Amino acid sequence: MKRWQSIMLGAVISVLTLAYALQGNDLSRIGQEAARGRYVFLLPSLGVAWIGLLLRGVRWRALLDDRIGLWPSLHIMNVGYLFNAWLPFRLGEVARSYLVTRLTPPIPIFTSLSSIVAERLIDLLMVVVIIALAVSMTPVPPEVATGARASALLAVAGIVFLAVLAARRGLAHWLLDVAQRILPFLRRFHLRQVVDHLLDGIAPLASVKGIARAFFWTAAAWIPSIVAGYILLFTFYETPRWEAALLMIAIASLAIALPAVPGSVGPFEAAVILGLQAGGMIGGENTPERAFAFAVMLHIMNVALYAVTGWIGLSRQKISFGEVMRSARQLARRREAESTSAEASLTVASAPTETPES
Numbered sequence: 001m002k003r004w005q006s007i008m009l010g011a012v013i014s015v016l017t018l019a020y021a022l023q024g025n026d027l028s029r030i031g032q033e034a035a036r037g038r039y040v041f042l043l044p045s046l047g048v049a050w051i052g053l054l055l056r057g058v059r060w061r062a063l064l065d066d067r068i069g070l071w072p073s074l075h076i077m078n079v080g081y082l083f084n085a086w087l088p089f090r091l092g093e094v095a096r097s098y099l100v101t102r103l104t105p106p107i108p109i110f111t112s113l114s115s116i117v118a119e120r121l122i123d124l125l126m127v128v129v130i131i132a133l134a135v136s137m138t139p140v141p142p143e144v145a146t147g148a149r150a151s152a153l154l155a156v157a158g159i160v161f162l163a164v165l166a167a168r169r170g171l172a173h174w175l176l177d178v179a180q181r182i183l184p185f186l187r188r189f190h191l192r193q194v195v196d197h198l199l200d201g202i203a204p205l206a207s208v209k210g211i212a213r214a215f216f217w218t219a220a221a222w223i224p225s226i227v228a229g230y231i232l233l234f235t236f237y238e239t240p241r242w243e244a245a246l247l248m249i250a251i252a253s254l255a256i257a258l259p260a261v262p263g264s265v266g267p268f269e270a271a272v273i274l275g276l277q278a279g280g281m282i283g284g285e286n287t288p289e290r291a292f293a294f295a296v297m298l299h300i301m302n303v304a305l306y307a308v309t310g311w312i313g314l315s316r317q318k319i320s321f322g323e324v325m326r327s328a329r330q331l332a333r334r335r336e337a338e339s340t341s342a343e344a345s346l347t348v349a350s351a352p353t354e355t356p357e358s
Helices: 003-021 027-035 039-063 070-086 091-102 109-137 142-167 169-182 184-189 191-201 208-233 242-255 267-278 288-316 321-350
Strands: none
Touching: 003 267, 027 288, 039 070, 039 109, 039 208, 039 288, 070 091, 070 288, 070 321, 091 109, 091 321, 109 142, 109 191, 109 208, 109 242, 142 169, 142 242, 169 184, 169 191, 208 242, 208 288, 242 267, 267 288, 288 321
């Protein structure tokens, strides 16, 4: 998909999800609900959320097999979150992969990228666990349960596949050799080294201890996120519900994965409102306008947190936002060019051979 097409798709998604989020709202009352907020709860919520970020930094360090220090892991991860919060196309992942190449010793780009893939799959499985916990506390809409089951199957399949490849590096090389025999043009890309770097990034998944360590730190990181969301509910609600906090955090984490939406504007608000509704926090005096005001406040808080921690990360890494931006775009263009070249070579290789007739 071309970049302008992705931008247009992102704009359409934002409009549609914002329309869903505003459904049933009296726009004149949203400001009134926002003005009634008890914003003193922002401070403890932000403090707990920062602990969650710290634990995610520990988790990424574990996934990189301790090849990176704790503070560089945290700062580089926060820079990635800053980019993802403000820019489309998930450039934060590319930014993270670029920044680790500047470390001493450097970590190859594909090693970092594969660790991020493992991170996402483990998070996806944790989302399913959180939704299952919420389901045990309160009934949820069928679409939420269906989405959770589909996500669980995808996450488990992905983690098992990565774990097998990590434990059986020879199998990954064999699969690559088979692919290169079927598609000989792949040999020109020298993929063996790329595959080895990718396998390095998922090496911790090769052992039960490595998988257990990754899941332990993932669970530890998600707990502060949920607690922070629960505390923040007191800003607008007298009696928050844990199931609502569980569902809004879990569903919102899925919504922000959409790559074409800058800042996840629209999907985030819609996901939070869906979570509040499924958790029984919309109805009676808990109006839709209050839910929308809360969703916007939560989004602003997250973006502000990522902005502050991301800029601190940039200063600690002694690099500017613009420099990371240029490098991330160059890496993204390089990957896009390599993908286009591979597609072109595949087209040529698969095209039928015709003999001209005179």
